[in-house]
Amino acid sequence: xxxxxxxxxxxxxxxxxxxxxxxxxxxxxxxxxxxxxxxxxxxxxxxxxxxxxxxxxxxxxxxxxxxxxxxxxxxxxxxxxxxxxxxxxxxxxxxxxxxxxxxxxxxxxxxxxxxxxxxxxxxxxxxxxxxxxxxxxxxxxxxxxxxxxxxxxxxxxxxxxxxxxxxxxxxxxxxxxxxxxxxxxxxxxxxxxxxxxxxxxxxxxxxxxxxxxxxxxxxxxxxxxxxxxxxxxxxxxxxxxxxxxxxxxxxxxxxxxxxxxxxxxxxxxxxxxxxxxxxxxxxxxxxxxxxxxxxxxxxxxxxxxxxxxxxxxxxxxxxxxxxxxxxxxxxxxxxxxxxxxxxxxxxxxxxxxxxxxxxxxxxxxxxxxxxxxxxxxxxxxxxxxxxxxxxxxxxxxxxxxxxxxxxxxxxxxxxxxxxxxxxxxxxxxxxxxxxxxxxxxxxxxxxxxxxxxxxxxxxxxxxxxxxxxxxxxxxxxxxxxxxxxxxxxxxxxxxxxxxxxxxxxxxxxxxxxxxxxxxxxxxxxxxxxxxxxxxxxxxxxxxxxxxxxxxxxxxxxxxxxxxxxxxxxxxxxxxxxxxxxxxx
Amino acid sequence: xxxxxxxxxxxxxxxxxxxxxxxxxxxxxxxxxxxxxxxxxxxxxxxxxxxxxxxxxxxxxxxxxxxxxxxxxxxxxxxxxxxxxxxxxxxxxxxxxxxxxxxxxxxxxxxxxxxxxxxxxxxxxxxxxxxxxxxxxxxxxxxxxxxxxxxxxxxxxxxxxxxxxxxxxxxxxxxxxxxxxxxxxxxxxxxxxxxxxxxxxxxxxxxxxxxxxxxxxxxxxxxxxxxxxxxxxxxxxxxxxxxxxxxxxxxxxxxxxxxxxxxxxxxxx
Ligand SMILES: [Zn+2]
Numbered sequence: 001x002x003x004x005x006x007x008x009x010x011x012x013x014x015x016x017x018x019x020x021x022x023x024x025x026x027x028x029x030x031x032x033x034x035x036x037x038x039x040x041x042x043x044x045x046x047x048x049x050x051x052x053x054x055x056x057x058x059x060x061x062x063x064x065x066x067x068x069x070x071x072x073x074x075x076x077x078x079x080x081x082x083x084x085x086x087x088x089x090x091x092x093x094x095x096x097x098x099x100x101x102x103x104x105x106x107x108x109x110x111x112x113x114x115x116x117x118x119x120x121x122x123x124x125x126x127x128x129x130x131x132x133x134x135x136x137x138x139x140x141x142x143x144x145x146x147x148x149x150x151x152x153x154x155x156x157x158x159x160x161x162x163x164x165x166x167x168x169x170x171x172x173x174x175x176x177x178x179x180x181x182x183x184x185x186x187x188x189x190x191x192x193x194x195x196x197x198x199x200x201x202x203x204x205x206x207x208x209x210x211x212x213x214x215x216x217x218x219x220x221x222x223x224x225x226x227x228x229x230x231x232x233x234x235x236x237x238x239x240x241x242x243x244x245x246x247x248x249x250x251x252x253x254x255x256x257x258x259x260x261x262x263x264x265x266x267x268x269x270x271x272x273x274x275x276x277x278x279x280x281x282x283x284x285x286x287x288x289x290x291x292x293x294x295x296x297x298x299x300x301x302x303x304x305x306x307x308x309x310x311x312x313x314x315x316x317x318x319x320x321x322x323x324x325x326x327x328x329x330x331x332x333x334x335x336x337x338x339x340x341x342x343x344x345x346x347x348x349x350x351x352x353x354x355x356x357x358x359x360x361x362x363x364x365x366x367x368x369x370x371x372x373x374x375x376x377x378x379x380x381x382x383x384x385x386x387x388x389x390x391x392x393x394x395x396x397x398x399x400x401x402x403x404x405x406x407x408x409x410x411x412x413x414x415x416x417x418x419x420x421x422x423x424x425x426x427x428x429x430x431x432x433x434x435x436x437x438x439x440x441x442x443x444x445x446x447x448x449x450x451x452x453x454x455x456x457x458x459x460x461x462x463x464x465x466x467x468x469x470x471x472x473x474x475x476x477x478x479x480x481x482x483x484x485x486x487x488x489x490x491x492x493x494x495x496x497x498x499x500x501x502x503x504x505x506x507x508x509x510x511x512x513x514x515x516x517x518x519x520x521x522x523x524x525x526x527x528x529x530x531x532x533x534x535x536x537x538x539x540x541x542x543x544x545x546x547x548x549x550x551x552x553x554x555x556x557x558x559x560x561x562x563x564x565x566x567x568x569x570x571x572x573x574x575x576x577x578x579x580x581x582x583x584x
Numbered sequence: 585x586x587x588x589x590x591x592x593x594x595x596x597x598x599x600x601x602x603x604x605x606x607x608x609x610x611x612x613x614x615x616x617x618x619x620x621x622x623x624x625x626x627x628x629x630x631x632x633x634x635x636x637x638x639x640x641x642x643x644x645x646x647x648x649x650x651x652x653x654x655x656x657x658x659x660x661x662x663x664x665x666x667x668x669x670x671x672x673x674x675x676x677x678x679x680x681x682x683x684x685x686x687x688x689x690x691x692x693x694x695x696x697x698x699x700x701x702x703x704x705x706x707x708x709x710x711x712x713x714x715x716x717x718x719x720x721x722x723x724x725x726x727x728x729x730x731x732x733x734x735x736x737x738x739x740x741x742x743x744x745x746x747x748x749x750x751x752x753x754x755x756x757x758x759x760x761x762x763x764x765x766x767x768x769x770x771x772x773x774x775x776x777x778x779x780x781x782x783x784x785x786x787x788x789x790x791x792x793x794x795x796x797x798x799x800x801x802x803x804x805x806x807x808x809x810x811x812x813x814x815x816x817x818x819x820x821x822x823x824x825x826x827x828x829x830x831x832x833x834x835x836x837x838x839x840x841x842x843x844x845x846x847x848x849x850x851x852x853x
Binding site: 077078079080081083345346349350351 | 723724725726727728789835836837
């Protein structure tokens with residue numbers, strides 16, 4: 001029977017279902033987790049002996065740049081990233097290459113080998129949605145979705161200036177459907193628009209040119225619209241002033257803005273039977289905290305500002321964030337924040353690229369290498385780990401590298417080792433610049449995350465935050481049969497031997513998707529079907545009609561015709577709408 | 585010193601990827617074993633002996649092994665790639681990427697070489713007695729990190745991007761170069777005895793370049809500091825009067841490289 005499997009005797013970590021390392025059997029039938037398989041079903045089922053191994057739900061990455069125009073620009077700019085890092089084709093897998101910006105096939109395989117089964121593309125400019133979906137369609141092994149970049153959108157800024165939240169909400173719901181995207185991404189609100197004029201914004205109450213809206217207006221407006229519509233995930237924020245010394249303050253103040261907005265995700269889905277409440281309660285999801293947490297006033301007195309943010313997060317419950325860790329080595333910086341890339345160019349002199357996406361947003365790309373010998377980079381390494389270790393409740397944080405900004409996602413096993421092992425961190429302090437210990441508090445932090453906490457920050461919370469925990473990030477009955485089995489003996493694990501943690505998470509013993517074994521010990525065994533999720537938001541017909549009148553009349557500012565704007569279904573692999581009901 | 589003589593006998597209509605031809609790889613092998621080594625020709629692998637007759641056994645170590653290629657091999661690429669010791673003598677011309685990323689030992693090409701000789705070279709000596717084309721000692725496409733050590737000597741002319749991104753080692757060109765010689769140079773030494781066309785030392789942030797001939801179009805971001813006579817860099821001597829410039833100031837990093845330009849051949853500067 002396809003998609004039917006029994007995973008026996010593993011140490012199971014399923015935090016959403018309050019399972020913490022118990023030896024259990026997991027049964028999957030027709031792709032979904034079930035309580036048990038009958039004797040007859042067992043006869044046909046594949047059986048995996050997971051004795052002495054760690055079993056977790058398939059990994060979920062809620063913020064990664066893997067598809068679309070900016071990733072492809074990174075590929076085109078970086079032949080040097082490709083020729084030394086490649087994989088040959090196999091009878092079932094394509095060849096591929098690229099270390100920080102892998103080709104689409106390779107990216108899918110590499111995630112899958114690490115036990116990841118669901119990945120969210122972090123930034124989809126509306127005009128580039130077609131391109132992004134075309135690439136996502138070709139990324140094998142993974143269920144996917146993308147966030148729509150809306151923080152500097154002309155139409156939205158106009159509605160927000162006029163205070164017309166209803167029309168703005170109608171526009172967002174129409175845009176999500178039109179571009180088959182999943183959640184709202186807000187990048188350097190009001191600032192990227194100013195970058196079109198060679199400017200930026202530097203304060204939350206600074207109005208931008210022409211539209212005269214402030215970052216605060218946009219953050220507040222988008223967060224309100226997000227909850228008014230009942231979108232599965234919170235508004236996803238990349239705060240202003242990113243990458244500038246001292247930016248932690250504006251980040252903390254940005255997080256205060258949606259404090260009073262109540263989370264109201266409203267999705268019409270079948271919920272797996274988790275013991276914990278699998279719905280989010282946060283109204284803002286801050287991304288790559290590390291890049292938004294720079295302290296000091298210049299590069300000379302640069303220091304970690306992470307604590308200022310984590311203190312706020314620890315004492316407030318409306319914020320969830322991902323880390324944006326820096327594991328050292330090659331990276332490619334890519335963001336919708338065009339001016340941030342220009343700043344980096346001036347700092348490094350590296351090759352760079354910048355784009356203005358007409359009427360909508362912008363973006364930039366620049367190759368970067370984080371060096372252990374560099375004082376700033378060393379502090380950034382420490383800061384990335386601080387963002388995870390200082391947050392007391394793991395349900396408020398998610399582990400990412402903002403791949404490939406801090407480093408490629410293939411470094412996740414190394415980051416897990418640093419989180420689980422103080423010795424791993426102390427050994428790295430020995431190798432890197434002393435600023436890492438002088439300018440951050442990490443050296444005296446002794447917390448070592450448990451496997452259960454690792455399961456939270458690498459899958460359970462990423463699924464809950466994105467609103468997919470009805471089927472992802474858990475092995476509760478009714479969930480998707482996506483499982484990772486790691487060769488880590490939970491009872492014998494010695495975190496001082498952190499190389500074994502890295503090895504264990506690098507190549508899962510088995511990655512199972514929809515009940516089918518798709519990788520084993522780093523080898524691709526099957527190419528499964530994949531789903532592409534998007535938010536299908538119901539909205540009153542007349543508000544949509546009124547809004548569309550405006551959009552059509554303003555569409556003269558675009559270089560493409562209105563009819564060519566939407567992304568048709570055929571660009572998606574198994575388009576899977578998540579019904580979101582604006583009525584309540 | 586053991587000598588292995590390879591005589592081209594095969595069909596080279598499609599280019600051959602011969603990174604396997606190094607003293608490191610031949611050391612400790614008999615002539616027969618060397619002939620068994622597989623190399624790529626387009627999408628197919630074939631034995632070395634299908635392309636070359638092999639005479640003589642490899643030495644006990646790379647250092648102890650000399651490879652002589654007795655003929656013209658302009659369609660054989662990557663000879664000496666990553667070699668660390670020993671010697672390769674090519675009695676004719678050779679293809680692209682000769683001495684790629686070599687770290688030690690010596691390669692002598694008696695004829696011409698195609699593009700990319702000594703790409704990202706780390707050490708050793710690569711001497712081409714004829715002419716070559718683009719990317720001598722340069723960074724790979726897209727990379728900004730070129731040669732880091734060793735020496736490349738071209739007796740004839742080279743074309744574009746000589747020493748692109750060089751940070752160490754020396755390149756000495758006996759003849760002329762075309763465009764972008766020493767682009768993004770940040771260390772090391774480039775000496776061009778003949779002329780250069782344009783964008784010479786563009787975006788340089790370190791290192792030293794000497795042009796003994798005429799630069800057709802001088803890069804705009806350089807400032808003259810002094811006039812010096814008879815330059816000497818260890819065993820490399822450049823006779824005559826030179827204008828000393830620093831630059832390239834046209835980029836945000838405000839580089840501090842040094843560019844010497846022959847006074848008598850560039851009086852218009
Ligand atoms: Zn990002």
